[in-house]
Amino acid sequence: MSGCPCGLGEYESCCEPLHKGQQAAITAEQLMRSRYSAFARQQIDYIQSTTALGQQQALDIPAIRDWSVSNQWLQLDIVQANEKLDKSHALVEFKAHFHDGKQVQVHHEVSHFVKQAGRWYFLDPTLEQTLTMKQPCICGSGKKLKQCCEQFL
Template sequence: MSELACPCGLGLYHQCCAPLHLGNTQAQSAEQLMRSRYSAFAKHDVDYILKTTAVGQQSALDMTAIVDWAKSNQWLQLEVVQANEKIDKNHGKVEFKAHYHDGKQAQIHHEVSHFVKFQQQWYFLDPTTDQQITMKQNCICGSGKKFKQCCAQFV
């Protein structure tokens, strides 16, 4: 088995993010999911990016753009600035800096991402989807609650 470092920076890939990417285990925290998503970008595993996005947002993702973004950059390092796993009962947020090289120069993507835990599984709430969501419709996370009472403040 390869002894390659995990792109997320925490140990060896086969022990760190690979079990998540292969579906053998689930992220136990918002930070772990965010780290595994960074590693998925570095490994060009866009299927993992899709399946770890909130279920109600998956069909709205621009998969071509995600593939292009993942493949057109060399992913250098992940820096977790801070993680708050308990904004409320089912939401967390992670502030991070993704260091990458775009083929011309080094870049830093600085973001505060929000996550939701639904049926014991963490999902990314993508604020970039072009969805028309009303406050009274069912939430994008699948909780059955109205959007305004669940994930609205995080997207």
């Protein structure tokens, strides 16, 4: 048994079942923690599969892999979690502590998540995508972007 990078127990009973697809995150915070653990354990497929469905193809997988591998992941702090922004959106503010080979760094982010078909997904605001407000939402809800996730990107 080994400690889970997310800080909530043993990896085998914490984030590993999510990484292996044996269960889905119940909350946005749990998804955030499992994504942090995925970075720490180089589970890049999990990072991709838990990003909003309409954003997965735009991810720079080699860059994500390089960032995951080149850093030593030290600690995750959840600053706040608001699981009910509306019926299907949540917010998690966190600090990811890591060592980049030269010094300790802290990545502080407020992340938004969307729940579709009973599963939570990360909405990545950093992706360079041409979005129009009348297009179908990137989360796969079937709604127009402006009526769904636009305010969270």
